[in-house]
Amino acid sequence: MKEQRRAPIVFLEETDSTNLAIRRLAEEGAEDGSVIWSARQTAGRGRLGRSFSSPEGGLYYSMLLRQSEEPARDLLLTPAAAVAAARVLERECAVACGIKWPNDLVCGGKKLCGILCESFAARGVRYVVLGIGLNVNTAAFPPELREIAVSVRQLTGRETPLPALAEALTGELDEAVAASRRRDPALLAAYRDRCVSVGREVLLLRGDESREAVSLGVNDDYSLRVRLPDGKIEDIRFGEVSLRTKN
Secondary structure (H helix, E strand, O other): OOOOOOOOEEEEOOEOOHHHHHHHHHHOOOOOOOEEEEOOEOOOEOHHHOEOOOOOOOEEEEEEEEOOOOHHHHHHHHHHHHHHHHHHHHHHHOOOOEEEOOOEEEEOOEEEEEEEEEEEEEOOEEEEEEEEEEOOOOOOOOOOOOOOEOOHHHHHOOOOOHHHHHHHHHHHHHHHHHHHHOOOHHHHHHHHHHEOOOOOEEEEEEOOEEEEEEEEEEOOOOOEEEEOOOOOEEEEOOOEEEEOOOO
16 A cells, blocks of 8 residues: 655745745755745745746646755666656646657657756755656747747647645655666666657757767667767756757
């Protein structure tokens, strides 16, 4: 029998950022595995310091985790979260999506979900927070996002109840986090099956630098193996990639 979850799941109608809100909860002594989710953020944050558009109708979600005894293993939490979110969308919304390395969920070449994993200390304890932003019931995006973002509602023509989706995501994340920390090969296989970056011409992006490459595959540590124009093989562990053609 599956063990009942003890850590709380907190709903906020609106917040600045669920990642920031759960940090505040950690300062108050929150339990490992605590969750905050909201339908609207006023100051959503994405990777590399970018803002994250958070219109009403999305599912904005953060899970608090104590840092593992081997902090290097926490680097695997981000791809684990991508697999968990993809599984929930497939099961609960009948939406099949791919993972663009390292952690964006995409459908038809447009972004459906973003993930931001951050570490911090509170009350003398090291934590990792898994932040997930899902485009769920958004009917339309502003002009600057229409060509790059898509929602579940736009894909299916129907609204999805957010509380049920948040609960399903929590259950899937609990399992994915446990699988990640024991290095379950099935989790890696699930990531590889969904990774749309493999076998593609890509641009490697880090800061202001960009390099052309061909993606060859995902390594056991979830780094991306690429071949550069001069034939050199390189493993990319940080940064992001842009696909040269639509998926």
